[in-house]
Amino acid sequence: MADDILKGYYGAAFYHSNTQTLVIDSRGTEIFSLKDLRSWASMKATGTCAALDFAQGFASHVLREALGQLGVKEVIFVGHSAGGAYSVLQGVDTIISENRDCTESFSIRVCVFDPSPATKELVQTYIGEDNMTEELK
Numbered sequence: 364m365a366d367d368i369l370k371g372y373y374g375a376a377f378y379h380s381n382t383q384t385l386v387i388d389s390r391g392t393e394i395f396s397l398k399d400l401r402s403w404a405s406m407k408a409t410g411t412c413a414a415l416d417f418a419q420g421f422a423s424h425v426l427r428e429a430l431g432q433l434g435v436k437e438v439i440f441v442g443h444s445a446g447g448a449y450s451v452l453q454g455v456d457t458i459i460s461e462n463r464d465c466t467e468s469f470s471i472r473v474c475v476f477d478p479s480p481a482t483k484e485l486v487q488t489y490i491g492e493d494n495m496t497e498e499l500k
Contacts, residue, residue: 372414372449376425383436385429387422387453391444391479415449422453423460430468440473447475448482455486 373390422440429435438457442450454473475482 372417372421374418374421374449376421376429378429378433378435380433383434384439385425385433385435385437386439386441387425387450389418389440389442389446389449389453391442391446391477415452418449419453419456422457426457435469437470437472440471441475443476444479447478448485450475451478451482451486 375388377386377388378384379386426438440450440454440457442448451473454471457471479485
């Protein structure tokens with residue numbers, strides 16, 4: 364579990380040994396949380412924020428640990444609202460990261476509930492319009 368009060372990110376990871384599925388969950392914003400609103404405004408304006416950096420670091424750490432110790436056949440990134448944006452970017456980051464070779468050993472899915480209206484725009488900013496696949500458009 365990751366909970367960074369200062370940066371506004373909360374995430375958790377779950378592993379199901381029978382299906383060899385790793386789930387990385389990202390919480391959405393809390394409407395009355397100043398840190399969440401500040402992070403979201405920064406992400407919308409610049410394409411990044413401290414919470415996103417923390418979210419990606421959390422996902423990367425969990426993946427490294429899980430791949431080193433567990434048999435992982437599937438990774439599911441899941442989130443609601445802004446957490447959905449974090450989940451999409453965690454999935455994209457996993458696919459395009461320097462660990463690209465290891466992603467061939469497991470499937471990746473992203474499941475977003477009630478996505479933030481800015482999710483598509485954030486993905487375009489993050490990976491560039493020219494690199495958008497049809498699935499991401």
